[in-house]
Amino acid sequence: MLHHPRYTGAFCFGRTHTHKLPNGSHRFQQLPTEEWIALIRDAHVGYITWEEYEQNLRILSDNTQAPAAGRDRGPAREGPALLQGLAVCAKCGDRMTVRYHTHGIRRVPDYVCQRDGISHAEPICQLIVGGELDVAIGKLLVQAVTPFTLEVALAVQKELESRSEDSDRLRLQAVEQARYESDLTRRRYMRCDPDNRLVADSLEAEWNLALRAQTAAQELYDKQRKADRELDDAQRASIVALATDFARLWNDPHTADRERKRMARLLIADVTLLKDTDIRAQVRFNGGATQTLHLPLPKPAWMLRQTPAAVVNEIDRLLQNHTDGEVAVILNEKNYLSGEGKPFHRLIVRKIRIAYSLDSRYARLRARGMLTKSEFAERLNVSVATVKRWRHLGLLLPHKYDDRGEHLYEQPDSDTPVKHQHQGKIPARSIHAKATLSTTTL
Structure with missing residues (x-):
């Protein structure tokens, strides 16, 4: 049902071509639709329409994972790489593949052009880190789907609908012209001498070509008639409401990466990347519009x-x-x-x-003229133990300079104790200072 057109109600013949190989075996080749020997649509009742059949083929082609010309995008897969299948190398024109590296607990995509490197052992064209690039593309999409832009799109659609009658008339004239050519070749064929087979075969071939042209023109006309249907007020309101819903869904942290990729593919055809003095990303939307983003190069580690x-x-x-x-x-x-x-x-x-x-804490205190305990003891002609004792008694104002409890001391002044002045007794201010020190320690 997915691959064979008979389920659409069509009769077809010549879908494959057989080649006989020198060893006697046969090779079968699938031919495109225009090369089939015969295709008659609506020959009998079908299960699906021809449009559904073509849509199924497009979906199958887009979801193909094997690399091939015309189907390089592949399906939207897991992983945060927003431009997976959409990134195009600006240097060689090939599709860029995706790698991932870990930054902390976050996976960051890298877009790499490596087809020549895989096929011919050539150096890769370019490698672009995609973390900031994906964020910028996401912001661009949210800005693109706004109520204002959708109103403009609806206004353009309304203008196109007003001109659809002119287009319909031109397409109808093309159908009438093809029908006239078909009737003309039919009359020529009917008037020829049946015994003159050479002329009869030539006129018959011309008639068949004219019939095919008439059928193609009629199918194009019918298809465009279906596509040119007008939008009602309810559909217009739904399209405008889509702007708010899109931004909310895109920024929702619970939205899966695969769904974001699918939404991006509905809007973006491809993104051409170039790494030079900055990262240039040329975004081509499905409607044909383009926009170029310039991003700074990622910082080194x-x-x-x-x-x-x-x-x-x-x-x-x-x-x-x-x-x-x-x-x-x-x-x-x-x-x-x-x-x-x-x-x-x-x-x-x-x-x-x-x-x-x-400057360290020690250097800053030394720059202010403070002394070590040895220098302070030498200045007052006392021992280092005396300096420590006076500090514990609260007679000095030390300044801590490291986390091991080392201190520097201010220059001696009039309030600095004198040798033997407090030997054997503790002044009241020292007792108060010691009590304060004990309370602070507790």
Whole structure:
């Protein structure tokens, strides 16, 4: 029923041609419809119409997976590649195939022109990463199917309907002309001498050709009459409502990738791709309109993993008063992520600080003139243990510069303790500072 025209009620003969091979076997070749010996439609009652039969053949051809001329699109398959079967190489004109690579947990399509590479071991023409390209094509389709564009299309359709009468009259004249030619050749054949077989055979052949031309003209006329039917108000309202439904269905995350591809094929005939200083995609719609998109080249992997400039500036600002570990905690509280999309910790902040030549917390404090505990002890002529003891008692104002508990100290001033001044006793402000320190630690 799908492949044989007899189920349409047609009589046909000569659908195949047989070749005899030198070894005695035979090879059968399927011929196109116009090369059949005989085809008489509506010879008997059929199960399906001729139009349904032709539509079935077109669907079968589009769904064929084997590569061949004229059927390179193939069926819409699983996978996120929106232009699968639609991408055409601008350099050689061949269809581009699809590969996939993984970016995190997401599959990203790559459109590759590799037919010569497979057949003749030639280098591939071009490879285009399709992640951003598919997004741009999707936005173009959503913009194309809007109430305004559909209203314009309906206005054009109405104008074409107003001119359909003129077209119908011209096609009818073509049918009448073919009928006149057929009658003329019939009269010539009927008037010839039957004994003159050479002339009779020639006139009969002309008559058959005229009959075929008349049949073709009549079929074209009937087909166009069916296609030129007018739209009623309900159909126009349904077409305008399609714009809202299309955008909602396209942007729905639950819509399968295969369905998006089928919707794209209803609108797009093909997309010609060229990779140069940018990616140029020329979209050819089924109605004949074209539109060209210019997209920047995809960034290399190291740029995709690069920390955003805003995060680097925030780290530079926080290092004025915090260590690497404290900076990581603050960034996570603000929901910042690294260039790899990961939460921050001390080592990541340190790696970013070194990569972008940011001064460490230690260098910043030293630039402000602060001293290490050894330098501070030497300045006051005391031991390092005394400096540690004074810090624990709250007599000094240390500044933490790493996550191991190391500190730098401000330059001694009038409030700085003196050697042996507090030996054996703790001043009231020290007790208060120590209590405050203990409370903060708890």
